[in-house]
Amino acid sequence: MSSILSVQNLNKSFGNKHVLHDVSFDLKKGHIVGLIGPNGAGKSTLMKTMLGLFNYDSGSVKIAGETVTPQKHESLSKVGALIEYPGIYPFLTGWDHLQLFADGDHQLIHIQKIISQLNMDSYIKRKAKGYSLGMKQKLGIALALVNFPDLVILDEPMNGLDPQATKDLRDLIISESQKGTTFLISSHILSELQRLAQDLLIIDEGSIVQQTTMHELLASQGKQTIMLMTSDDKKARELLKKAKFQTTPDPRVEVVAKDDETMPEVLRLLIEGGVDVLDVTRLEGNLESSLLEVLKQSRIKKRLAEEQAE
Amino acid sequence: MYTLVKQESFKLTKKVSTWISTGFLVGVEILFAFLSRIYPQTFVPANMFESLYFARPIIIFYMIAAAATIITMEFQYGTMKQVLYRRYSRGQILVSKWLAIFLYTLYWYVISTGVALLLKAMLFHHTLSIHQGAGDGMSIFTRGLAISAASFVSLWLLLSVVFLLANLFRNSAAAVSVGIIGYFAAYIVTQLLTILIQKWDWAKWNPVTMTLYPSMLARPGYYQPLLNMQGWQMLLGNLIYIALFLGIGYYVFNRRNV
Numbered sequence: 001m002s003s004i005l006s007v008q009n010l011n012k013s014f015g016n017k018h019v020l021h022d023v024s025f026d027l028k029k030g031h032i033v034g035l036i037g038p039n040g041a042g043k044s045t046l047m048k049t050m051l052g053l054f055n056y057d058s059g060s061v062k063i064a065g066e067t068v069t070p071q072k073h074e075s076l077s078k079v080g081a082l083i084e085y086p087g088i089y090p091f092l093t094g095w096d097h098l099q100l101f102a103d104g105d106h107q108l109i110h111i112q113k114i115i116s117q118l119n120m121d122s123y124i125k126r127k128a129k130g131y132s133l134g135m136k137q138k139l140g141i142a143l144a145l146v147n148f149p150d151l152v153i154l155d156e157p158m159n160g161l162d163p164q165a166t167k168d169l170r171d172l173i174i175s176e177s178q179k180g181t182t183f184l185i186s187s188h189i190l191s192e193l194q195r196l197a198q199d200l201l202i203i204d205e206g207s208i209v210q211q212t213t214m215h216e217l218l219a220s221q222g223k224q225t226i227m228l229m230t231s232d233d234k235k236a237r238e239l240l241k242k243a244k245f246q247t248t249p250d251p252r253v254e255v256v257a258k259d260d261e262t263m264p265e266v267l268r269l270l271i272e273g274g275v276d277v278l279d280v281t282r283l284e285g286n287l288e289s290s291l292l293e294v295l296k297q298s299r300i301k302k303r304l305a306e307e308q309a310e
Numbered sequence: 311m312y313t314l315v316k317q318e319s320f321k322l323t324k325k326v327s328t329w330i331s332t333g334f335l336v337g338v339e340i341l342f343a344f345l346s347r348i349y350p351q352t353f354v355p356a357n358m359f360e361s362l363y364f365a366r367p368i369i370i371f372y373m374i375a376a377a378a379t380i381i382t383m384e385f386q387y388g389t390m391k392q393v394l395y396r397r398y399s400r401g402q403i404l405v406s407k408w409l410a411i412f413l414y415t416l417y418w419y420v421i422s423t424g425v426a427l428l429l430k431a432m433l434f435h436h437t438l439s440i441h442q443g444a445g446d447g448m449s450i451f452t453r454g455l456a457i458s459a460a461s462f463v464s465l466w467l468l469l470s471v472v473f474l475l476a477n478l479f480r481n482s483a484a485a486v487s488v489g490i491i492g493y494f495a496a497y498i499v500t501q502l503l504t505i506l507i508q509k510w511d512w513a514k515w516n517p518v519t520m521t522l523y524p525s526m527l528a529r530p531g532y533y534q535p536l537l538n539m540q541g542w543q544m545l546l547g548n549l550i551y552i553a554l555f556l557g558i559g560y561y562v563f564n565r566r567n568v
Binding site: 048051052053054055070071072073074075076077079081084085086087088089090091092095096099100103143285 | 313317320321324325326383388389390391392394395396397399400401428541564565568
């Protein structure tokens with residue numbers, strides 16, 4: 001499958017501060033990719049550099065094979081984006097905004113379609129200065145999508161959205177990706193990203209520490225958790241602790257499953273200990289703990305490498 | 311480029327201030343036309359028509375504000391990123407803003423001239439002829455047009471500085487302040503300028519002198535010997551400084567991180 005975006009050996013500094021270190025990755029067409037990392041890891045700088053907002057020291061950014069620089073970026077006609085927060089002209093209506101940025105043929109059809117998909121009909125003709133945070137966010141997303149681009153870059157798209165709007169956006173992203181649109185989404189709402197992203201780029205201290213798929217990451221971290229509902233949670237916790245099972249700090253009874261044998265062993269232990277098991281759920285590995293583990297390992301490796309170099 | 315200029319003009323037309331200021335300008339012209347009719351000794355009809363019934367200074371203030379905000383509002387509203395991450399180059403974006411402001415300047419001059427002609431026809435139909443001589447072989451009408459053209463050029467010299475400052479500081483207050491100070495500067499320092507020019511002839515080529523271009527066309531006999539300059543030299547000087555300031559602004563805009 002060909003790549004819509006290719007970043008190779010990208011380096012970027014602000015004065016003496018080196019913020020992106022040899023960043024390289026490719027995005028495949030039609031994939032939903034999560035860009036995750038701690039605050040200050042370089043996510044926004046990377047996205048802004050890809051969009052031609054920042055100059056860069058070395059390396060290359062190519063969209064559909066064409067190089068992007070702040071001075072020359074015709075290939076951005078294939079890109080829609082929402083970076084940091086939506087830029088809104090208070091004196092324009094939502095409709096005016098979409099009309100202003102809609103490009104190419106069938107503009108009105110595109111505008112009407114995106115308004116319906118994001119359920120914005122009720123306020124789209126009102127001046128944007130009266131919009132709530134969520135309305136502004138939706139308008140920002142609509143502006144990114146109005147030209148139905150090949151690549152969409154979204155920075156914290158779920159900010160300020162209510163549950164219905166979050167679901168609408170999720171459905172829209174999935175349906176557009178199935179039609180071939182590539183999404184690069186940066187978000188701190190990892191549970192939401194876990195439901196959306198197929199691929200992951202993990203960035204820390206300006207470097208890509210892992211490029212993987214969501215499935216691979218969750219599987220590799222082995223974070224399978226068994227959640228139990230029992231007739232006596234306090235006693236269950238004591239029995240598990242005594243038998244040296246790893247539990248989580250969660251107020252519910254949760255046991256970290258090291259392998260397939262953990263579940264039958266736990267059940268046997270509790271039943272033999274006189275605790276009735278009312279319900280058992282096997283929780284999927286979660287992106288948050290997996291990410292924290294990857295970041296921890298990467299920092300340890302980095303420190304060891306630095307110590308060896310000294 | 312056509313699309314970009316259309317988009318900038320769309321934003322201008324959607325601002326309520328555009329229409330309120332148009333109403334205000336027309337109101338001021340009507341007021342001064344009536345004052346001129348009632349008190350012709352104080353507000354001499356021919357002079358008032360030439361000055362487009364006091365419209366020119368108002369246009370200058372409007373345009374200084376418009377040139378500053380067409381750039382700074384994008385930073386203020388956080389829309390600059392959206393404007394830039396499209397297929398258009400930064401140069402095209404900036405030039406489209408210049409062109410939109412150029413068209414906007416034309417809009418004001420056309421409106422104010424049209425209203426002045428209308429007021430003259432309505433209030434001074436029998437008492438003032440626009441074809442009557444105004445000295446230097448020009449009629450009142452042609453002299454008014456010549457002063458308007460010169461004021462247009464020297465206004466653009468101010469606007470080129472305003473564009474540059476708005477670009478550098480992303481702050482309309484700084485750009486507007488310098489624009490307005492620039493407008494008054496030439497009148498304030500005329501005496502000092504003339505002393506300098508009489509001493510060192512090359513000093514006449516400074517940008518502040520160039521802003522006196524409309525005054526020179528209005529009173530050539532007074533300003534030409536004082537500034538030691540011809541009309542065409544002032545026109546050339548204005549154009550060179552406009553190109554220089556816009557060029558620096560273009561360079562800065564292309565290089566900056568947003």
